[in-house]
Amino acid sequence: MSIPRSREERSLSGGSGSGSGSGSGSAAALSVRWAQGFPKQNVHFVNDSTICYASGNFVIFINLETKKKTLLQCMNGIVGVVATNIPYEVVAFSDRKLRPLIYIYNVQGLTRRTRLKGNVLLDYTLLSFSYCGTYLASYSSLPEFELALWNWELGVILCKKSQPGVDVSQMTFNPMNWRQLCLSSPSSVTVWTIERSNQDYYLKAKSVKLPMEDGSYFNERDIVFPESLPKDLIYGPVLPLSAIAGLVGEEAETFRPKDDLYPLLHPTMHCWTPQSDLYVGSEEGQLLMISGETLKVTLLEKIEDTSPLGRRNLISSITIAYQKGGVLASGIDGFVYSFIMKDTTYKVEDFLQIEEPVEHLLFSPSYKMLLIQTGKGSVYIYTFGEEPTLDKVLEACDGKFQAIDLITPGNEYCMTVTYSGEVCILLIEDGSCVSRLSLNTHTTVLACSPSSFSAAVGTANGSVHFLDVVDAETPEEIIMVHVCDTEIQHLLYDQRGMYLLAGTLEGLIFVMDARPSTSFQIFGFVEVAKGILQISTVSLLETDIVEVMVLSPAPQTGRSRLEIFTLPKVLPLVFATFVDERGKMRDEIIHKFLYETEHSLSSAVLDFQSHMVYGFCSEVPYICCYQLFKQEHSGVFVIKPKQKVQSKLYGPGMLSLSGHGLWLITRAKCGTIHIRDIYTLEILVRCRSHSHQGHGIQSVRISLDGQTILVNGRDDGTLVCLRWRRFRGSIASDILQHCQLLLASLSSTMDEENIYLSLRQRDSVDTESEVYEDVTFSIQSSQEDLVQRDTKKEISWLERKSQEAIEKEVKQFTNKRKEIKREIKVLAKTVMNMMEENEAEDNIAKLDQREFGLDLEELDRLQKESEREVAEIKKDVEMHNLAKSYLANIIKEECWNSMAVKGRALKCFHIPIVVENFPMKERTEEELKEVKRVLQQKKIEAECLKLRKEIIEVQSAITMVPKPHHEEEDEEEEEDLVIKDTRLPNYLLGSLCTDFGIHASLLTSQLELHSREEKINQIILLKDIIYKVKTVFNHEFDAAFKQKEFEIIRVKERNVRIQEIISDLELEEPDWTPEFDECEKPERALVVASNEISAQKHIPPWQKAKTELLAAQKMEHWLMSKSHSTRHRALMDMMGGVLEVKKEDILKMVIPQPAFMAKPDAIWTEEERRQFKDYEKKVRELNEERDKYRKSLEAELKKLQNSIQESTQNFDEYLKRLFERRVKAEMVVNQEELKISNLLFSLLLDEELSTRETFLNNYLTKKQEEKTQTTEAIQKAKDDLESYKENYDNLLAEDKVMDRSFKKEFSEVPSHQVDMLYKLFKRRPRIHKPKAHSESATLVPFGERPGSGKLNRDAFAQLMKAMDDLDNVNNMPEGVDLAVWNHFCATRRMKVENEQKVKQKAAGLVEMMAFLRKRVEEDEKVQEEIEKVTHELVLLQEEKVKFQLNLTIQILLKQGQVEIENFQLLLEYADAILINKTIIEDLNAVIRTQGHKKVASMMESKDIHKGIFQIEWEHKKMEMEMEDLNQRAWDIQMLFFSRERQKYLNEPNYETLVAIQIGIMEQTIAVIEKTHKKDVEHRKKLLKKLGNVSNQKDVANYNLSCSLQEELVAVSERKDISTAMGSQLTFEKIAKGQYASMMEQQKLAQISKEQAEQILVLQAEVQRLRMKTYPALMQM
DSSP states (O other): OBOOHHHHHHHHOOOBOOOSSOGGGGGOOEEEEEEEEOOSSOOEEEETTEEEEEETTEEEEEETTTOOEEEEEOTTSSEEEEEEETTTTEEEEEEOSSSOEEEEEETTTTOEEEEEEOSOSSOEEEEEEOSSSSEEEEEEOTTTOEEEEEETTTTEEEEEEEOTTOOOSEEEEETTEEEEEEEEETTEEEEEEEEEETTEEEEEEEEOOOOBTTSOOOOOOOSSSOSOOOOOSSSOOOOOHHHHTTOOSTHHHHOOOGGGOOOBOOEEEEEEOTTSOEEEEETTSOEEEEOTTTOOEEEEEEEOOOSHHHHSOOOOOSEEEEETTEEEEEOTTSEEEEEEEETTEEEEEEEEEOSSOEEEEEEOTTSSEEEEEETTSOEEEEEOSSSOEEEEEEOOOSSSEEEEEEOTTSSSEEEEEETTOEEEEEETTTOOEEEEEEOOSOEEEEEEOSSSSEEEEEETTSEEEEEEOSSTTSOEEEEEEEOOSSOEEEEEEOTTSSEEEEEETTSEEEEEEOOGGGTSOEEEEEEOOSSOOEEEEEOOTTOSEEEEEEEEEETTTTEEEEEEEEEETTHHHHHHHHBOTTSBBOTTTTTOEEEEESSOEEEEEEOTTSSEEEEEESSSSEEEEEEOOOSOOSSEEEEOEEEEEEOOOOSOEEEEEOTTSOEEEEEETTSEEEEEETTTOOEEEEEEOSOGGGTSEEEEEEOTTSSEEEEEESSSOEEEEEEESSOOTHHHHHHHHHHHHHHHHHHHHHHHHHHHHHHHHHHHHHTHHHHHHHHHHHHHSOHHHHHHHHHOOOOOHHHHHHHHHHHHHHHHTHHHHHHHHHHHHHHHHHHHHHHHHHHHSOTTTOOOGGGGOSOHHHHHHHHHHHHHHHHHHHHHHHHHHHHHHHHHHHHHIIIIITEEEOOOEEEOSSSOOEEEOOOEEOOOHHHHHHHHHHHHHHHHHHHHHHHHHHHHHHHHTSSSOOOSSHHHHHHHHHHHHHHHHHTSOHHHHTSOGGGGTOOOTTSOOGGGOOSHHHHHHHHHHHHHHHHHHHHHHHHHHHHHHHHHHHHHHHHHHHHHHHHHHHHHHTOOOOOOOOOOOTTTSGGGGGSOOGGGOOSOOOOOHHHHHHHHHHHHHHHHHHHHHHHHOHHHHHHHHHHTTOSSOOGGGGGGOOOOOOGGGGSOGGGOOHHHHHHHHHHHHHHHHHHHHHHHHHHHHHHHHHHHHHHHHHHHHHHHHHHHHHHHHHHHHHHHHHHHHHHHHHHHHHHHHHHHHHHHHHHHHHHHHHHHHHHHHHHHHHHHHHHHHHHHHHHHHHHHHHHHHHHHTHHHHTTTSOHHHHHHHHHHHHOOOOOOOOOOOHHHHHHOSSOSOSOOHHHHHHHHHHHHHHHHHHTSGGGSOTTOOHHHHHHHHHHHHHHHHHHHHHHHHHHHHHHHHHHHHHHHHHHHHHHHHHHHHHHHHHHHHHHHHHHHHSOOOOOOOOTTSOOOGGGOOOOOOTTOOOOOHHHHHHHHHHHHHHHHHHHHHHHHHHHHHHHHHHHHHHHHHHHHHHHHHHHHHHHHHTOOOOHHHHHHHHOSSHHHHHHHHHHHHHHHHHHHHHHHHHHHHHHHHHHHHHHHHHHHHHHHHHHHHHHHHHHHHHHHHHHHHHHHHSHHHHHHHHHHHHHHHHHHHHHHHHHHHHHHHHHHHHHHHHHHHHHHHSOOOOOO
């Protein structure tokens, strides 16, 4: 890989500085040796043998024949987009700085041709050269989104157009027409047309209407002037959606509702065809063809195939490339497909298979090669031919370079590693890849050992992979050491390669043996602060220690922390004394010291004398030098900078030292690398290899001899190798001397380790067969074993050391642990016993379970945790309850508290009728003000109308004497007017509001509502009427509610007496007590009663104790009051608690029986008998009293119940009337709301009409402006055309004058020579066009592309070259003087040049005329649109006037008066009149009477015809039945009747007869079988005899067959003779036979024709008879 020397010196010499030793260092400079990167954008062909792509700051060119790479560096940072022009062999690319530029370079020599500067602010996203001419199209991103057309030779913008917010993914010129440009994005395809008029260029865009995702086409309607809108004859005109939405600006032209938006196809790529059509691929897998002229879209249909391709899922085409007969397409499956096109179908075939997804396809200019670019960045070249080949030009790595390093000594190979674990070894000479190795893990860092050919790779899972690179072409993994479970962030070898330091994310630095022979043993780890920024080591040849410095941040103090420790050379021998049991190195042994810097550093290194620390400040652009003090200290020592130098870099930077420690290498985010002198910090050399757009440089590596410097970009994916341009003097001598000493000291170690690696590699080759067997066995192993093997996780070294330490501690304290366990068991047993005893105790003495917990801390923790969880749950519940309460308050405030009249209902007592009131809110002040304003305005209008009438009356009666009592008459007229207004019929008002006492005199008549203000006032008045109607009904409802409350109270009072009577009568009748329901008193729903709560109420202990105390006190007071009331106790004991017997107690009174009644009546005395009679008399009297009192109570009960029933029924009747009143009120409200709705609709439609009118006016203004612009453009084009035509005419006249003045100029020459010269003057050389090779002509689909300026110039140059041949002296006629010949040649050359100018002018003239014609067509189109808008505006104004005059009137009709069948309503009443309905009813009655008469006559006629047809039908039916009976009789007569059937009918014992016959038949069968056996034996004997006879016949037949052969030969000879003699006779027989058959055929055809005619006649007769027999019964 090379870069031109002149360009290299001009672009890459970043600056100079003086060295510390000699003056030769001042001329030192760095140059780019090579750059390795992979394409992130599309790769381009420069010519048939060269491709190019952008990588980082470079454009890399690759020669496909030699595989040589050439670099072109962008000095302003990272390269943006790249485009190539094959005819001119130039490349264009943009940078990515603020206000970017476009650079045009010649490919040959890589010299800059021009630089294009536009007005773009941020970035160019697309560049594209035209195939013909010097045109370049560019597209920019945010914020301009600007498409610009450049003339790149002149460096000017020809035209540009901005389309805000449109991102474009692909931009291409039409190969056959540079005036067409296609821009596609994932949502649209736009074709731009470039129009030219002389030197003016214009861009015109046309969008392609894409189909929907399913491939169907959406029938798009005109949004501005819709033609298919329905006509509504009732509710007025139907307007477009934009007018309904209220849009009047430009957004109304493209407005679509969400329901009208459908997802379209998403284009991915496009390509042009030679017919100027477009093939477009989509994400949905559809392929489209777009016509270049009409932009008509055709969806190509795929021809299904049953091949394996049909089973493979080709989802969508990522990229497509046109070829003859179709396109090549690729997808994400790694296949390249060939689409063979035929009309509107295509067939898919496999073309090529690539290992990875293909992202870009491109043909070479000659179409002999196909470039295939994968998503990863690899590039393949497929060469067409008899034996096609596929070559891999560029093999990309799997991702960007994560880390780099040089393989010792650093002058032959280098290594890279990607994040995915792919290790590459590159050749330092040209950067080519030598070998690759995949680790299949996520890697982070890489380091190469100075003491052996080995390398270490750190991974994200905490492992370190060690690689053997003795043979660079076949690297191998030596071993994988799992250090820890955290990410390895730093890997560093010391300068002598003794130790490998691995820094992790957790602040651990592992010290490992760098020698492969020790299997990279881990000595231990050093614990430092977390977030390690950098590790620096000093390992000099003359010392026995390695000093390590670690930089980490100290965020608490805002400083940086430096930790320095020492590793002795003898550490591998005594490392066991340096570390503890867990592998941590002791700080006191490694002499660890802590320092803090005054500034926050992003990087720091330790010099080789270990006296100075160089740090790069992270917050200020300085490099600081800190001096270290050797005295021992404890704690943190703060150091201050000794020296400060400006870094001249921006962004956080990094420092590193060269191998000899005299160069300080600085790098930063800006992408520049500085090499400074370690002592003076002066810059020796600088170089910018990357840019800040790619976040600068990630890492820098320098070889031991200092001649090779590797620089890796952070995000641009580019690896740059730098070399010294002039490497001599002290700069070179110091580092070369150090390199030689270091290599000499390490030679023995390197030899030993390399021998070990070589032997190991040989051993690995010997064991390869064993490995193969193991692999085979592992493949055959079961899936379960594989899963188990994969799930096993390797234990890291850190965990293993920790486990070993734990095991050691366990072994050491085994006895102690056993003793503790035993004591714990005893203690646990004691606690269990205590718990069992606790369970047996009383509840008062019982302890809580947690009291037995021995771990008090754990108990406290659990208690706190439970309290915290309870608090969280309580908080969540409180927040939930709060949210519910808030929602409830909102609902209550909105639906209850804000209501001036709460919604409630009333139910009847006995009838299922419910009457609801009207819930009403209080009217706001604004509403009251509006009502007051409208009422005042109406009163003023009424007064004005009255005054006008008075003025008119006064003017009409000036001459008349005023009558007395004029004022009284006016008052009477006014009263009459009011009465008249209030007594107008309801159907004229459109509602029944007057039934509720509402005056509608202030309402405007429905026939007079024309203006917007009148409609608004009418709506306000109607709302006021609705409010009043509801108020009136609510008053009536409130009165009914109060009456129900009174009725319920009265019923309850009567129920008290009824209960007493029922209890006295000891009846079981239930009492009826009415109550209010929830709907009648809805406020009860807002109060939660205690019985509604199902959950148990939580009562605090203090409240429970208080309740119990109050209950005890209350009981005590009651007992005390009972004990002190002696009077009450005496009354209860003696008289049952009453002083006198009430009348109600008669039913309970019982006369006590005398005591003697217990004895038998026979032994009673006279006194006792007299007492018994008295007792019976008292009982009889008491029973009579009881009967009388019971009857009175029953009568009273019935009376009370009847009164309750009557009062409740009266209330029900009243509520029924109120229900009817409610229905009527709701009817009135609905009628008024309907009027309001009609008025609101009219206002809305009026507003929509106004919106539509405003939009049309705006649209008309816009079109008029366009008309002005088109007129100006036409005028300008005409002026330009006239001036151009004038120049063309002048040039043509000059050409003619030159032709005519030829003889005058050569007047001194003889006439015959003048004639000869004139003939030569008219002669033109023939230019032989170079014929294209037949092979290339068949391959290249586009052929020769016309209109190229380069082709025109080449043709003119070829013509001038041919003119030079004609001007040769050898072509001079004889006798012509040489001076005359020279003058003639000059004149002829002027003539030819002038003719060429005339041709060019003529072509320009045709182009300008075409441009003028297009402008005229655009002007006519704009004029048509203006006329269309004007016409639409006139129609809209007419519709608006018609709508304002045609009013919607609401009229009340009585139900049941007018009924129309089948809903046959007229919807248009343009010529309708209003007449009295009685006229219509009378006319309808007359028509109905006449109709009945006509129907009756028609029915009578129908019945007569029906009777005739029925009689004929019955007659025919009887005839057919007669025929059926005759046929049946005949069938019966002809029925076959066998003797068996007759015997069966005649014989009485038929079954006995059958049994006898069966016996006879069985005997007969036995005789027959016996006879059959005899016959069989006889037949066998006969068969044997016949066999013998057959054998004899066979012999005879054989003899006959032999003689038959001879006879056949004789017969054939005779047959040949007969054939030869009788052929003529045979022909005559054949002819006669054919003639006879022909005549017979004609005769049969004639007979068939006659029979066909007869059949037709018979069919007609049959049809006539059938119609006569079966007539059609048609409804009369």
